[in-house]
Amino acid sequence: MIKSLFGYAGTTKSIARSGGWNIYDDKFEVVSSDEHGNALLPVDKFNPNLSKLEIPSPGFPPYHKLIKSAKNIISEYDYFRNYTPKSIWISGTNGKTTTTKMTEHLLRNRGAIMGGNVGIPLGDLVDKKAKIWILETSSFTMHYTKFASPDIYVLLPISDDHISWHGSAKEYEKAKLKPLSMMREGGVAIVPKCYENIRSNAKIIGYEDEIDLANKFSIDIGRIDFRVPFLMDAIMALAIENIIFSSLSIDLLNKFIIEPHKLEELRDGKGRLWVNDTKATNIDATLQALARYSGLKIHIILGGDDKGVSIQKAVATAARQGALIYAIGSNCDEITKMACGLNADVYNAKTLENAVNLIDKAMGRDDVALLSPACASLDQFSSYAQRGDKFKEYISQIL
Numbered sequence: 001m002i003k004s005l006f007g008y009a010g011t012t013k014s015i016a017r018s019g020g021w022n023i024y025d026d027k028f029e030v031v032s033s034d035e036h037g038n039a040l041l042p043v044d045k046f047n048p049n050l051s052k053l054e055i056p057s058p059g060f061p062p063y064h065k066l067i068k069s070a071k072n073i074i075s076e077y078d079y080f081r082n083y084t085p086k087s088i089w090i091s092g093t094n095g096k097t098t099t100t101k102m103t104e105h106l107l108r109n110r111g112a113i114m115g116g117n118v119g120i121p122l123g124d125l126v127d128k129k130a131k132i133w134i135l136e137t138s139s140f141t142m143h144y145t146k147f148a149s150p151d152i153y154v155l156l157p158i159s160d161d162h163i164s165w166h167g168s169a170k171e172y173e174k175a176k177l178k179p180l181s182m183m184r185e186g187g188v189a190i191v192p193k194c195y196e197n198i199r200s201n202a203k204i205i206g207y208e209d210e211i212d213l214a215n216k217f218s219i220d221i222g223r224i225d226f227r228v229p230f231l232m233d234a235i236m237a238l239a240i241e242n243i244i245f246s247s248l249s250i251d252l253l254n255k256f257i258i259e260p261h262k263l264e265e266l267r268d269g270k271g272r273l274w275v276n277d278t279k280a281t282n283i284d285a286t287l288q289a290l291a292r293y294s295g296l297k298i299h300i301i302l303g304g305d306d307k308g309v310s311i312q313k314a315v316a317t318a319a320r321q322g323a324l325i326y327a328i329g330s331n332c333d334e335i336t337k338m339a340c341g342l343n344a345d346v347y348n349a350k351t352l353e354n355a356v357n358l359i360d361k362a363m364g365r366d367d368v369a370l371l372s373p374a375c376a377s378l379d380q381f382s383s384y385a386q387r388g389d390k391f392k393e394y395i396s397q398i399l
Helices: 010-016 065-069 096-110 122-128 139-144 169-182 210-216 230-245 283-292 312-320 332-341 352-362 384-396
Strands: 002-006 022-024 039-041 051-056 086-091 112-116 132-136 152-155 188-192 203-207 264-267 273-276 298-302 324-328 346-350 368-371
Touching (some): 002 010, 010 051, 010 122, 051 065, 086 096, 096 112, 096 132, 112 122, 139 169, 152 169, 169 188, 203 210, 210 230, 283 298, 283 312, 298 312, 298 352, 312 324, 312 332, 324 332, 324 352, 346 352, 352 368, 352 384, 368 384
Parallel strands (some): 002 022, 002 051, 086 132, 273 368, 324 346
Antiparallel strands (some): 264 273
């Protein structure tokens, strides 16, 4: 019988190093092979009756024809479950990458390593012989997971996201909550308070906000250098450390450096403040950015691939704060229409470069220009990082 991988990217390439796989991908037009002896096949070559196992790249949506015809799908987490040491899964709509990296920063010297949606694919983690896996875990991966479960599950606040992939907000939420029903006795889950009564074999700790979570773990917020939106991530990382080691390394945490592309502040040649928040690919992230700079005159760039979610709330919040809105991307016309309906100041810039040029002409010395799109980037860029790099490139040219 055949073992099958769907997609040829980081996750599946890592698994494929063992050889003996049939790999199906939309970009394969003819039959070939890779250096590990795996067969690379067009998707129409897949025969579900001959395949005993299928592992998809996490981004493969449920409506893809390979997924719909497969009979034995599991996730990479399932495939490596017998090789997994103590595991921490970190999920949520915003902040999961920063929380994962902060947790790894705190636990690195205690045998922990991060992977999953950030860092090292699970297939490569196995070779590292780490004592603890800290896994940034997407709703896509959890959708396909059937057997694996974490020892600690951390769920940051969630809001509507990836609706076009999951089909509905309810299915997205269902995927995020799925680990609770699969966890074993002795496990611990930290979740928003609205989910604390969900049945689980694990101990569930519910929280309302940063202050409530800090109080539950006796964390002195006054000693933490990070502020909203990174404060929640910092407290959550400390909570994880406390659960495992009964310690709170706040001084070590304060040495952590926030990754690029997340509320990254820059100055142009005229000394004006620009903020690269390209990683804000959903509404809540943009709302956090707007709240951070409330009280200042804001020029905000919104738009891109909305993933099936209306960004009306982000547009309305920007309008209430008196922000000037610059619409870009595939939904720029829709954003412009929304803003006009709210009597907001809006420019249908269409492209990022044009938006920067328009802001340069309109921006005062004490204003702030904010790229916080509330949308994914793939309609115009290869990644959110490329979008952010281009933003910084255009700013560097302002003299």
